[in-house]
Structure formats: C-alpha cells, structure tokens
Amino acid sequence: MAQDCILLSVDDRNIATLSLNRPELHNAIDDTLALRLTRELHELGRDPSIRAIVLTGSGMNFSTGHDMQWLERLNTADDATLQQQARLLAQLMVTLDTLPKPTIAKVHGSAFGIGVGLVACCDVAISCTDSLFGFSEVKLGSIPSSIAPYIIRAIGARATRRYFITAERFNAGKAKRLGLVHQVVEADELDASLEMTLRHLLHNGPQAMVAAKQLVNDISQLGTSQAALDISIARITSVRTSEEGREGIYAYLQKRAPGWML
Numbered sequence: 127m128a129q130d131c132i133l134l135s136v137d138d139r140n141i142a143t144l145s146l147n148r149p150e151l152h153n154a155i156d157d158t159l160a161l162r163l164t165r166e167l168h169e170l171g172r173d174p175s176i177r178a179i180v181l182t183g184s185g186m187n188f189s190t191g192h193d194m195q196w197l198e199r200l201n202t203a204d205d206a207t208l209q210q211q212a213r214l215l216a217q218l219m220v221t222l223d224t225l226p227k228p229t230i231a232k233v234h235g236s237a238f239g240i241g242v243g244l245v246a247c248c249d250v251a252i253s254c255t256d257s258l259f260g261f262s263e264v265k266l267g268s269i270p271s272s273i274a275p276y277i278i279r280a281i282g283a284r285a286t287r288r289y290f291i292t293a294e295r296f297n298a299g300k301a302k303r304l305g306l307v308h309q310v311v312e313a314d315e316l317d318a319s320l321e322m323t324l325r326h327l328l329h330n331g332p333q334a335m336v337a338a339k340q341l342v343n344d345i346s347q348l349g350t351s352q353a354a355l356d357i358s359i360a361r362i363t364s365v366r367t368s369e370e371g372r373e374g375i376y377a378y379l380q381k382r383a384p385g386w387m388l
Contacts, residue, residue: 131159132166133184140177141324142170148193149185155240156193157214164218171225178327179225180320181248182232183241191239191262215240215272222247223276224343226336228327232320233257234313238295242306243273246280249339251307252319253298259306260295279346280306332386333370337361 133145144166146153170176183189200211222229222244231248236258245251245259261277263270270277270290278286281304289296298310311319327335341361348354365371370386377384 132162134166136176139324139328140175141180142176142178143180143182144170146181146183146189149183151190151193152187152236153183153185153189153241154191154193154196155189156196157211159193160214160218164214164221167218167221167225171221171227176227177332178228178230178324180230180232180324181222181244183234185235187235187241188231188233188237188257189241189244190236191241197266212272219243219247219272219276224340226339228335228339230320230323231307232316233298233307234316238262239270240273243270243276246273246276246306250309250323252309252311252316252323253301253307254313254316255298255310256313257298257301257310258295259298259301260293261290262293264291265293277306280304329387331370331374331384333368334365334374337365 129147131147133147134142135145136142144163146155146159146163148154148159167179170179200208203211229248229250231245231251231253233245233251233253234257235254237245238258238260239262242259242261245253261270274286274290277290281289285304296304298307301307302310309319309323341358345354345357348357366375373385
C-alpha cells in the first residue's frame with residue numbers, strides 16, 4: 127500500500143494535527159500532496175467539533191518546498207497546465223490562510239519555498255532554534271509567486287525582496303525578528319511550547335476566535351479609514367449579540383467557566 131502523504135490525528139480535546147508525511151523526501155510538496163492537504167483543511171474547517179489545527183511534518187524537516195519530480199513535469203507543461211497547477215497552490219494557501227479555525231505551525235528542521243508559505247499562513251508559528259528558512263526559486267530561474275502575498279504580509283516588502291532575490295537561507299532567530307515565526311525554542315521544548323499555546327486557545331470562545339481572525343484579514347489593508355471603523359463596529363455588534371458572546375460575558379460576571387470550557 128502506498129504511503130499516505132498526509133497524516134491526520136485528533137486528540138480527546140478535538141485538537142487536530144496534520145502532518146506532511148513524505149519524510150524520505152523531506153516533505154517536499156507536489157500536486158497530490160497539495161490537493162490532499164487542501165481537502166483535509168476544508169473538512170476540518172467545516173467540522174464544528176474541531177477546536178484548533180496543528181500543521182507539522184514527519185521526519186527531519188517541516189517541508190523543503192517543491193518536489194523535484196513535480197518540477198520536472200511542470201518544465202515540459204503547456205501554459206494551461208502551468209496555470210492550473212499555480213491555481214492549485216494558490217488555493218492551498220488561501221484555504222489555510224482563511225481557515226475558520228486557529229492554526230499553529232510546529233516547525234522543525236528546514237522550511238523552504240512553499241513550506242515557508244504554509245508557516246506564514248498559520249495564525250501562530252513555533253520553531254526550533256536550529257530551523258532554517260529560505261526561498262531558492264530564483265536559483266532555478268523561477269519565482270515564489272504562490273506564497274508571495276503571505277510572505278510580504280509576514281515580513282514586509284523590503285525583507286521579502288532581499289530573501290526572494292538572494293535565495294540566502296536564514297535561521298530561526300532571524301525568522302522571529304522578521305515576524306515569520308512567533309516563538310523559537312529548543313527542540314526538546316517544542317512540544318511543551320505547542321501545548322502552552324493550545325491551552326491558551328482552549329480557554330477562548332471558538333466563534334470569537336474565528337471572528338477575530340476574520341476581522342484582522344478584512345481590515346488589515348484599510349488602516350484607520352472609515353471603512354475599517356464601520357467593519358469594526360458591525361463585527362463587535364454581531365459578536366456581542368451572539369449566543370457565545372452573551373455566554374462569555376455572563377460567565378465572567380458570574381465568576382464561572384464559560385460553556386465552551388465545560
């Protein structure tokens with residue numbers, strides 16, 4: 127039986143873990159894996175019982191980017207095929223970025239190219255101190271276009287220009303300073319750091335976290351414009367009048383745990 131390229135597990139707290147599972151290829155991504163990951167994310171996003179999703183990789187590395195055999199096939203493809211494959215990756219990124227669940231990237235080893243894009247699309251990114259990041263596409267005469275919007279948002283246009291055109295690798299400390307990852311820990315502390323983040327998430331209203339994530343995505347480009355203010359007013363009104371919103375306030379006033387923690 128062929129090895130499953132994605133492993134899914136769900137613990138007793140309804141935390142889902144998706145592991146890229148091509149360890150012999152350092153979790154390199156091809157069209158099959160991209161389609162499967164997109165499908166798994168869609169299904170988890172629609173499941174009301176799932177509280178959060180952890181994205182990680184099997185073996186030594188998180189993901190080293192494009193699969194070489196896939197690149198070889200693309201090198202002889204026509205324009206229509208290339209556009210279709212580009213849309214496939216774009217759909218994976220937007221699915222992860224807009225998923226209505228909290229997402230955490232648990233990064234070990236290397237994350238290159240598309241792998242860095244996956245990290246940038248997660249809400250929280252925790253990395254080992256010895257992890258490496260980079261974009262090698264220009265070395266192949268190509269560009270990392272499918273992940274560009276998310277990398278620019280994470281580290282800014284100026285830093286993105288540098289690392290896209292130099293293809294130099296940078297370590298976890300630099301990734302944290304740039305804003306790509308939020309926390310850097312030793313390898314033996316990675317699981318404990320992930321657990322602490324999950325504990326924080328499990329204390330929060332599930333729908334409130336979805337609404338907060340959507341709010342950031344919707345107004346991040348609007349600054350303090352009237353449109354941003356109008357969205358903010360409408361969203362807080364909607365959340366405060368929801369069943370979960372009222373429960374959260376009542377629980378606080380009554381000094382008890384809210385319903386989503388029971």
